[in-house]
Amino acid sequence: MSDYNAPVADILFTMKAIAGLDALTALPGYADATADTVQAILEEAGKFAGEVLAPLNSVGDREGCKIENGVVRTPTGSKEAYRGFAEAGWNAVAFDPDYGGQGMPWVLTSALQEIWNSANMAFSLCPLLTQGAIEALQLHGTPEQKSTYLAKMISGQWTGTMNLTEPQAGSDLGAIRTRAEPTGEDGVYRVKGQKIFITYGEHDLTENIVHFVLARLPDAPAGSKGISLFIVPKFLPDADGTPGQRNDLRVVSLEHKLGIHASPTCVMAYGDNEGAIGYRVGEPHRGLEYMFTMMNNARLAVGIQGLSIAERAYQHAVAYARERVQGAAVDGATDKSKGGAPILHHPDVRRNLLTMRALTEGMRGLVLYCAGALDRAKRHPDKAERARNQALTDLLIPIVKAWCTDQGVRVASIGVQVYGGVGFIEETGAAQYFRDSRIAPIYEGTNGIQAMDLVGRKLLRDQGQAMQGLIAEISGSLGALEDKAALSAALQQLQQATAALLKTGQSDLPAALAVATPYLGLCGTVIAGWLLARAAAEARNQSGLAPDFVSAKQATAAFFSSNILVEAESEAARVTKGGPSTLAFPLDAF
C-alpha cells in the first residue's frame, strides 16, 4: 500500500504545455524523449516511488542514522531501496551515454526528481548529491578520472558527495581553510581539514564513496579565487577499479536535525594522520568556478524539493479531509447518521486545500519551465536561442530555488493545519513533511542568498535585460489567456517594481539588496500565476485530456488568480517602499 501516488498525468501535461516537450524531443540527442517514452518512464518511476520509497519515509524519519564503529548505518530498508533504485537505472537518466547514461533531457530528470523527493526526500538526497559529483566529473575530469569513477557513479555502484562547508565557511566559501599539499606525484595531494554538513558523507549503501572536496593549495591566493577541487575517495581504487586502500578520512559525527533524519549529515575529517589522498580536478584555484557550473542544476533540484513536499502534503491532507467527519457542513452535505460531514465540505478547509494545490501546480509549472529552458540552453541548434535560454535559466534558477522552497514550507504547514490536533502528533506524518520541508530554504544557498543573486547578478548586471525579455514574453502571451485582468495587473506591478529596483540598484546597492527577497517573491508569484493561466489555456487545446482534468486545471488557475496572485501587490509595495525603513533601523537597537 502506498499513500503517495505520483501525479503522472499533471507532470506529463505540464511537460508538454509548459516545457514544450515535443519541441525538446526535436533537439539534437533528445529524439528518444518522445511523449510516449516519457510517460512510460514516469509511470515506472511512480510505481517504484509509491511501492518502495514512500513506505520507507516514516521509518527513516523515526529510526534516523547511527554511527557504529565509524560506519553510518542507514535506516531499515534503505539498502534494499538503494539497490533497487540503482539497478533500475534511475541514477543514469540524464547522463552521458558513453558512460552508461541514458542521455535524456533535464526536464525529465526534473520530473523524476519531483517524484523521488515526494516519496522520500531524505533518501533522494543520496542520488541528488551523486548527480552533482557526476556533473563535476563530466565537465572537468580527466579521461582517466572519468574512466575510473564516472561509469560507477552513473550506475549507482558508488555514490558521490560535495564537501564545501566548513564551520567558518558557509555562505562565504572564500573562507575555506582545508589544505591540499602536493605529494610530488602530478595531480595527487594530501588533503587535511574538517568539513561539515556533508550529506551522505558516510553510509552503508555502497562499497565506495567518492568525495568531491574544496581545499586550498599552499600557494593559493586568499579568498574565493584560491580554492581547488579534489576527488577524495573513501577507498582508493585499485588498478582494476575495485576499492582498495582505505583513505585517511572519516566521519566524525552526525548532526541531530529537525528533519530529513534518514539522510546522514556528516562532520567529515580529512587527513587525521598522513593526509587523505586527493586527486585534483581541473586546474588549480578554479574549484569554486567549477562548483558554479553545477549550481544551476543543484539549485533547481532543491527548488523541486519544495514542490515535492508540497505535492505529498497535499495528497496526504486531501485524504484526511475526505475521511475525517466533524461538524455540520454549511453546504448541506451533513450525514446525520455519521454525526457530521467530512471536513472537505467546510469552506475554510477547501480554501486550505486549494491553496496547497494551486501553489503546488504553480511550482510544477515554474520548475518544468525552467528545466525546459535549461535543455534548450544546452541543445538548441540556434546560438541566439541557446544564449536567450541560458539567460532565462540563470534568471529563473534563484526564483525556482527560493520561491518553491518557501512555498513548500507554507504548503506543508497548511497540511499540518488541515489535520488539526492530530497534525501535531508525529505518527500522522504531516509533521514530518513540515520538518523535512524546512531545510530546503536553507541549503544550496539560503533563500536570502538566492534573492541577492537574483538582484545583484541576474538583474542589475545585465541592467534588467533578461527580466525584460521574460516580461515581454508574458505580456505577449496575455492575449491567448482567459483570466487576463488579474494577471496583467500583477505583471504591471512586476514591471514597475523591476524599473524601481534597477534605478535603486544603480545608486544604492544596499537599498536594492534590502528588498531583494520581496522582489524574488513577486517574481515567483507572477511567473507561477502566468504559467498556471497558460496551462489552463493549453488544457483546453490539448487533445486527449479527460474533461475533469481540464476543468480542474482551469478551476485551480482561477483560484490562484484570485487568492495567490493577489500577493503580488504586497510584494511590489515592499520592493518600492520597504527598503529605507529596513536600512534606517540602528544596528544597536536590535
Next chain:
Amino acid sequence: MSDYNAPVADILFTMKAIAGLDALTALPGYADATADTVQAILEEAGKFAGEVLAPLNSVGDREGCKIENGVVRTPTGSKEAYRGFAEAGWNAVAFDPDYGGQGMPWVLTSALQEIWNSANMAFSLCPLLTQGAIEALQLHGTPEQKSTYLAKMISGQWTGTMNLTEPQAGSDLGAIRTRAEPTGEDGVYRVKGQKIFITYGEHDLTENIVHFVLARLPDAPAGSKGISLFIVPKFLPDADGTPGQRNDLRVVSLEHKLGIHASPTCVMAYGDNEGAIGYRVGEPHRGLEYMFTMMNNARLAVGIQGLSIAERAYQHAVAYARERVQGAAVDGATDKSKGGAPILHHPDVRRNLLTMRALTEGMRGLVLYCAGALDRAKRHPDKAERARNQALTDLLIPIVKAWCTDQGVRVASIGVQVYGGVGFIEETGAAQYFRDSRIAPIYEGTNGIQAMDLVGRKLLRDQGQAMQGLIAEISGSLGALEDKAALSAALQQLQQATAALLKTGQSDLPAALAVATPYLGLCGTVIAGWLLARAAAEARNQSGLAPDFVSAKQATAAFFSSNILVEAESEAARVTKGGPSTLAFPLDAF
C-alpha cells in the same frame, strides 16, 4: 546564564500606551495595580523566567515526558521549577483574593503569560490549564466546591486540567460520548469515557490533579446542549481536604508530538472499573456554555503564546546575527582581520530581524489592547462602557488567537532562517521554537474555527456593529499619528472588505466563510499596524523613556507600515474576490 531577557520596558510601555494602565488602575478593585507595582512584578517575573524557566526549555524538549507505572515523569528540573513558581505566588495573580488570589487586572496576567511562555512554553501550559479550571470554579462552582478546591488551585498546590476532546469530538464538541451516571447522592456521578489531548492530564508536579470533564447525563439531549461539566479529582479529597482515595481514572498513553515535549499530552481513561467519581459543576446540560465563559481568556492566552515564541525567537536570532561573521558587508563594516562582518550587517538579515521584531511588537500591542478591553468589560463603572468593551473583546479574541499564532509560526520560521544551516540542527534551539510554535494555531479552536467565529458570530450576528465601532476608533485616532497615509489606505481596505463581507454573508454564508481566514488576517494586520503607529506617537509623548527606546519604537512602526501593513491589500483582495473560486472547485477533483 539565561538566553532570554524579559522585555520589561516594552511590555510596561505597551501596557501604559496601548492598554491604558493608568486608567485601569482607577477601576474598582485594581488600585494596587499601579505602574510602579506592575513594573516591580514584571521585573521579578523576568528574573524567575530568565533564571529558572528558560534554561529548562531545551532540557524539557530533549527529555520529554515518560510514563512509569501509571505516573508521568516530567523532565529534569520541572518539579523544582514548579515548586518555585507556585511558592512565589505566580499562579495567584489574577484570582479571587478571598481564596488567596491577588486580584490583579487581566492585563498584568497577560503580560506575565507572555514572559512565562517565552521562557518555557511547555512548562507554562500547566498553570495555563489550571487557570481555566480556576475560572470555571470561580464562576460556576458551589461554595463547598470552592472551599475544597479553589484555594489549593490558586496556590498551585493542586493543578487543574480541561477534558474536552474525544477521538470523534474535536472542533465539534457536540459529539462528546463520555457518560456520567447519577450515584443517587446529590451532584455525585460515575464518569466513564476516554478523553484525548489532555494537557498535563497526569504528572509528578503536585500531590493531586483536579480534572474538569465534559460528559453526558443519561437523560441528556443529543448534541451540544446535552453536555455537563464535572470535577473529577485524581484523589478524592478527605474531609480535611487532603488527597484521599484514588479515583477510577488513569493516563493511558502520552502523545509523541512535534513540539512542546515537556508538556505531557495525555490520553485519559475515566471509569475503567466502577466509574470515576465526578462532582457536577453548575446545572445539568450547561457544560459547554460554561466552557464558553472561560473561552475568551483561554484563547487570549494561546494568542499570547504566538507572541511569546516570537519574542524568544527574535532575541535568539539577534544574538546570532551579532556574533556570526560571514561574508563582506555592503555597508562597509567588514573587519578583514575577522574575515568578514557579523551577518547583522547584511540588509537581508536586517529585513528578517525587523520582520520578526515588528510582528512581535505588533502582537504585543494587540494582546495588551485586548486584555485592557477585557478588564474594562468586567470592571468599568459605566454599564455602556462595560458593554462596549465586552463587544470589543469578543471581536478581538479570535483575531488575537489566530493572527498572533500564525505570526508566531512565521517569526519562528524566520528565526530558523537567520541561523542558516545551524538553524536546522536541533542543538541550536531555533528549531525548537519552530516546532513548539506550530501547536498554537491548532489548539483552543483551530485558526479556521477562529475565523468562522469572527465572521459568523462577531461580524454577521451584530451586522458589523462592533467592527464599525473599532474602525471608527481607528479612524478617529489617525489625526494624531505620523505615518497616516499607509494606515488610512489599509483602514479603507478593511472598511471595504467589511462592507463586502457583510453583504455576502446576508445571502450566502458559505461564500462568507470561504474568505473568513483572509478577513481575519486583514483585521489582525490593520489593527496591529494601527497599535504600533499609536505606540510610536505615544512614545514621543510619554515622559521618562530613553531616547533610544523612542527612536527604535518609531523605526519599528515605520518598518511595519512599509513592509507588513502592505499585506492588507492582498488579504482584502482575497476577501472581496477569493470566495467564488474556492467554492466552485468540484469536491471530486481534489
